[in-house]
Amino acid sequence: MDELPLYSERPEWVDVVPIPQYQDVDALAPINYSEEYQDATDYFRGIVKTEEMSPRVLQLTEHIIRLNPAHYSAWQYRYRTLIALESSLEDELRLMDAFAIEFLKTYQVWHHRRLLLTALRSVDAAAAELAFIARALEADTKNYHTWSYRQWLLAHFNDEDLLWSGERAWTENLLERDVRNNSAWHHRFFFVWGSGVRKGDEDREEILRRELTFTKEKIALAPNNPSAWNYLRGVLGHTGTPYASLSPFVKPYTATSVEKIDVVDLDNPVPSEGAELPCVMALEFLADTFEQEGGSQIPKAVETWKLLANEFDTMRKKYWEYRIKEALQASEP
Amino acid sequence: MSEAPPLPSLARNSHIKHCKLCLSGLPSSQVEMDSSRAAVGFYCLGALDLLGAKITDADRAAWRNWLWAQQTRGKYGTGFKPSTYMTPGNDSDYSEYDTPHLIMTYTAMLSLAVLRDDFARLDRPGILHLIRACQREDGSFSALPVGGEADLRTVYCAFVISSLLDDWSGMDVDSAIAYVRRCESHEGGYGQTPFGEALGGTTYCAVACLELAPSTAASPRETRMSPSHRERTIRWLLHNQTASGGFCGRTNKAADACYCFWCGAALSILGAADQVDSAALARFLADCQFKFGGIAKAPSERSDPYHTYLSLAALAIYPPPAADETWKLPSLNVLWNATTETARWARKHIPASN
Numbered sequence: 248m249d250e251l252p253l254y255s256e257r258p259e260w261v262d263v264v265p266i267p268q269y270q271d272v273d274a275l276a277p278i279n280y281s282e283e284y285q286d287a288t289d290y291f292r293g294i295v296k297t298e299e300m301s302p303r304v305l306q307l308t309e310h311i312i313r314l315n316p317a318h319y320s321a322w323q324y325r326y327r328t329l330i331a332l333e334s335s336l337e338d339e340l341r342l343m344d345a346f347a348i349e350f351l352k353t354y355q356v357w358h359h360r361r362l363l364l365t366a367l368r369s370v371d372a373a374a375a376e377l378a379f380i381a382r383a384l385e386a387d388t389k390n391y392h393t394w395s396y397r398q399w400l401l402a403h404f405n406d407e408d409l410l411w412s413g414e415r416a417w418t419e420n421l422l423e424r425d426v427r428n429n430s431a432w433h434h435r436f437f438f439v440w441g442s443g444v445r446k447g448d449e450d451r452e453e454i455l456r457r458e459l460t461f462t463k464e465k466i467a468l469a470p471n472n473p474s475a476w477n478y479l480r481g482v483l484g485h486t487g488t489p490y491a492s493l494s495p496f497v498k499p500y501t502a503t504s505v506e507k508i509d510v511v512d513l514d515n516p517v518p519s520e521g522a523e524l525p526c527v528m529a530l531e532f533l534a535d536t537f538e539q540e541g542g543s544q545i546p547k548a549v550e551t552w553k554l555l556a557n558e559f560d561t562m563r564k565k566y567w568e569y570r571i572k573e574a575l576q577a578s579e580p
Numbered sequence: 581m582s583e584a585p586p587l588p589s590l591a592r593n594s595h596i597k598h599c600k601l602c603l604s605g606l607p608s609s610q611v612e613m614d615s616s617r618a619a620v621g622f623y624c625l626g627a628l629d630l631l632g633a634k635i636t637d638a639d640r641a642a643w644r645n646w647l648w649a650q651q652t653r654g655k656y657g658t659g660f661k662p663s664t665y666m667t668p669g670n671d672s673d674y675s676e677y678d679t680p681h682l683i684m685t686y687t688a689m690l691s692l693a694v695l696r697d698d699f700a701r702l703d704r705p706g707i708l709h710l711i712r713a714c715q716r717e718d719g720s721f722s723a724l725p726v727g728g729e730a731d732l733r734t735v736y737c738a739f740v741i742s743s744l745l746d747d748w749s750g751m752d753v754d755s756a757i758a759y760v761r762r763c764e765s766h767e768g769g770y771g772q773t774p775f776g777e778a779l780g781g782t783t784y785c786a787v788a789c790l791e792l793a794p795s796t797a798a799s800p801r802e803t804r805m806s807p808s809h810r811e812r813t814i815r816w817l818l819h820n821q822t823a824s825g826g827f828c829g830r831t832n833k834a835a836d837a838c839y840c841f842w843c844g845a846a847l848s849i850l851g852a853a854d855q856v857d858s859a860a861l862a863r864f865l866a867d868c869q870f871k872f873g874g875i876a877k878a879p880s881e882r883s884d885p886y887h888t889y890l891s892l893a894a895l896a897i898y899p900p901p902a903a904d905e906t907w908k909l910p911s912l913n914v915l916w917n918a919t920t921e922t923a924r925w926a927r928k929h930i931p932a933s934n
């Protein structure tokens with residue numbers, strides 16, 4: 248396509264009247280268009296004017312999108328043309344596979360896919376999309392649009408066997424490769440807690456146990472990982488579980504060094520050797536536990552916040568001091 | 581604590597030059613801005629406003645004229661389009677592919693306030709009509725009346741436009757608020773859409789919306805965010821300030837200049853501004869200054885108007901302690917994202933009641 252002459256030089260486009268962009272005043276931040284883009288968009292405006300929807304429109308809009316993937320009007324017109332021509336939406340998806348990788352960061356690429364999948368109304372197509380997304384995330388494991396698209400697919404088609412059932416194993420695999428991938432942690436929260444109850448997950452007590460075990464293991468592996476601690480807090484908050492139930496697990500992470508332990512407690516894995524201790528997030532968790540317990544525990548919370556403010560998390564000094572002030576005020580008789 | 585090196589100056593003149601250069605024209609490599617030029621204009625003009633740059637009468641008149649030329653009327657109501665990139669001629673009504681755009685309407689209205697326009701040409705009922713046409717069943721707003729992205733960014737723009745007009749008759753406030761709340765994630769931040777991962781930019785949009793909308797019978801303003809949710813959001817936002825001094829937009833990501841505004845402004849709305857380490861924040865942004873002008877997303881990256889404006893806006897909220905004169909910036913209206921002076925002008929000239 249790159250070697251093709253301008254549309255204005257192609258005999259097969261001679262019936263289209265190109266329309267230049269209307270500009271009668273000095274523009275704000277005008278773009279110095281390339282000749283290729285100017286020519287293509289002149290013909291596009293001409294096409295929109297006559298409302299032509301034909302195979303060559305698909306070719307033209309593809310060309311424009313390659314030059315400017317954020318050209319939302321070209322995307323819009325392309326989608327309507329596909330529907331009008333009853334084109335194969337599967338073929339369009341395959342073309343989009345290449346686009347998605349090339350223009351990963353462009354919102355429109357993912358929005359277009361969403362429209363295609365909505366029109367296809369096929370759970371099988373949605374399942375194939377999950378596989379495609381997994382491949383796309385290889386290139387950029389935290390791409391926001393890609394993750395949003397996956398969450399939309401799952402919620403929109405909502406099929407336990409074909410869609411939801413593979414999510415846990417898949418995210419676990421991602422976390423195995425990068426335990427700090429917050430998008431994967433978020434996704435786990437979404438499908439375990441945020442979007443109904445998965446098939447096989449009906450026993451919520453058991454699920455809570457499973458999730459706590461999983462998270463504790465991941466924290467043991469990399470204690471200073473806010474994604475895992477935020478997940479832990481999210482689970483406890485969502486299920487109304489008191490923080491104190493985690494105390495036996497959290498304590499060793501608040502020590503200044505890895506303690507020698509004679510009896511191995513499988514429920515409460517200890518920090519891995521060489522872990523950077525004390526862990527700021529564990530200290531924060533401990534202080535919050537004391538605050539939740541209230542009463543005579545408040546002074547312990549204050550002591551812990553002081554450690555954070557003055558020694559281990561000085562950037563947030565003012566925050567920890569604020570927490571101290573609030574807790575003391577609240578505990579006054 | 582070890583002695584920190586003194587903060588370098590804020591290179592005001594080169595930042596002004598960068599923005600003026602972008603206003604005068606963008607290279608062909610910036611072609612992706614074709615469909616969002618009104619927003620680029622807003623970042624440039626907003627930065628000039630914060631820096632107190634001189635704007636000549638000729639430029640002021642030309643820019644106002646261009647912005648008004650983007651106001652367009654048609655069957656879905658009136659609003660501003662990103663540019664004339666889809667405009668075939670001086671026709672009276674827009675086509676389905678050249679409709680007004682909510683984000684562009686928000687940025688164009690603020691840009692005109694920066695330029696101290698009298699807003700005599702603003703089609704107020706038409707804009708309310710557009711907002712109505714963009715609201716969807718789930719309470720959110722699509723960027724265009726014919727579709728397009730619908731997320732917290734577009735919801736925020738619909739809220740600010742209503743607030744600027746001082747007229748909320750263009751939307752169902754309760755369903756919009758319900759949508760905003762559905763975007764809250766387990767971390768305490770808000771995702772771009774329901775189920776989305778907590779993100780700094782959309783967390784700003786969410787807390788600004790909850791503050792901007794007037795009380796309704798179903799949703800009095802004070803009860804929109806429970807104390808525990810508020811604390812959780814503040815906690816998440818503060819934890820986004822990284823060791824570099826800058827804020828990241830998501831947990832475990834690197835700091836980025838724009839999130840210094842998004843997270844910092846959200847904290848300011850939540851009443852937690854005094855808990856931010858403003859000295860570290862300024863040090864990070866000082867490092868993001870590009871040697872040829874403008875501010876980049878991170879040290880040793882290239883600058884752009886978006887990061888330039890948002891960095892300056894962050895510094896307007898968080899002036900560094902004991903810094904030299906160059907760092908002095910005017911105060912900011914954090915909810916609308918404009919200087920207090922510009923916001924005052926907008927408040928005086930935009931509402932229909934005036």
Ligand SMILES: [Zn+2]
Pocket residue numbers: 836837838839877887
């Ligand atoms: Zn950024």
